[in-house]
Amino acid sequence: MSGIRLDGVTVRLGDADVLRDVAVDLDARTVSVIGENGSGKSTFARLLGGLTPATAGRIEVLGLDPARQSAELRRRVAVVFSNPDAQIVLPTVAEDVAFSLRAEKPTRAEAAERVAGALARFGLTDLAERSSHDLSGGQKQLLALCGAFIRHPELVIADEPTAFLDARNARRVADHLFAEEHGHRLVLVTHDLALAERCDVAVLFADGRVAGIGTPADIVAEYEASIRW
Numbered sequence: 001m002s003g004i005r006l007d008g009v010t011v012r013l014g015d016a017d018v019l020r021d022v023a024v025d026l027d028a029r030t031v032s033v034i035g036e037n038g039s040g041k042s043t044f045a046r047l048l049g050g051l052t053p054a055t056a057g058r059i060e061v062l063g064l065d066p067a068r069q070s071a072e073l074r075r076r077v078a079v080v081f082s083n084p085d086a087q088i089v090l091p092t093v094a095e096d097v098a099f100s101l102r103a104e105k106p107t108r109a110e111a112a113e114r115v116a117g118a119l120a121r122f123g124l125t126d127l128a129e130r131s132s133h134d135l136s137g138g139q140k141q142l143l144a145l146c147g148a149f150i151r152h153p154e155l156v157i158a159d160e161p162t163a164f165l166d167a168r169n170a171r172r173v174a175d176h177l178f179a180e181e182h183g184h185r186l187v188l189v190t191h192d193l194a195l196a197e198r199c200d201v202a203v204l205f206a207d208g209r210v211a212g213i214g215t216p217a218d219i220v221a222e223y224e225a226s227i228r229w
C-alpha cells in the first residue's frame with residue numbers, strides 16, 4: 001500500500017510561501033504533524049486532502065496525484081477538522097451520517113443498515129433523530145467522525161480534531177481515530193503532544209518547512225527543545 005510522498009513541494013498563498021520545499025516519504029499507519037501556530041500544518045493537511053493545490057513540486061497520496069485524480073482521492077480519503085459546526089450538513093443526526101454515503105448511491109435498505117451500524121459504533125444511536133445542531137461539541141465531533149468513517153476511508157486526515165473537546169470527548173475521538181479495526185491510515189495534526197506520541201511517526205513543521213521526521217518521542221523532544229520562551 002503506498003502512502004504519502006512529497007518532493008520539492010511549495011504552496012504559495014497570496015504573496016507568502018506557506019510551505020517551502022517540502023519532501024516527505026511516509027508509509028507509517030499513523031503519522032502525527034506538530035509545530036507552532038502558522039508553521040504550515042493545516043496547509044499540509046489540506047494539500048494531502050486535495051483541498052489546496054501545490055504551487056510547485058510532486059505529490060502522491062495513496063498512489064494518486066491529488067490535483068489530477070481529485071475525485072478518486074475524495075472517495076478514498078476523509079478529512080476531519082476542529083470545528084464540528086462547520087462539518088454538519090443536514091438537520092438530523094441520522095440524515096447527516098447518511099449524507100456521507102451519497103456518492104456511493106446505496107439502496108435505501110443498504111444505507112439504513114450502514115447508518116445504523118455506524119451510529120452504534122460511535123455511540124450515537126440514541127441521538128439518531130435529534131437535531132444535529134443541538135448536539136454538544138463532543139457529540140458533534142463524534143458525528144463528524146461517524147460521517148467520515150462510514151465511507152471506509154483508506155486515509156483519515158484530522159486537523160486538530162480534539163482542539164475544542166473536553167478530556168473525555170478528546171479521548172473518545174482519539175480512540176476512534178487510532179482504532180485499527182477500521183483499517184485506515186491516519187494523518188493527525190495536533191497540539192496534544194501526548195496524542196502525537198501515540199502515532200508511529202511524527203513530522204515537525206517550522207516556518208513552512210519540515211524541521212524533523214522520526215519517532216514521535218524524538219520529534220516531540222526536538223520540538224520542545226526548539227521552543228524559545
Ligand SMILES: Nc1ncnc2c1ncn2[C@@H]1O[C@H](COP(=O)(O)OP(=O)(O)O)[C@@H](O)[C@H]1O
Pocket residue numbers: 013014015016018035036037038039040041042043044
Ligand atoms: N489563504 C491564505 N492566504 C495567505 N496566507 C495564508 C492563507 N492561509 C494560511 N496562510 C498563512 O500560512 C501560514 C501557515 O498557515 P497554516 O497552514 O494554517 O498553519 P498551522 O496550521 O500550522 O497553524 C500562516 O502564516 C497563515 O497565516
Ligand SMILES: [Mg+2]
Pocket residue numbers: 041042043159
Ligand atoms: Mg492549523
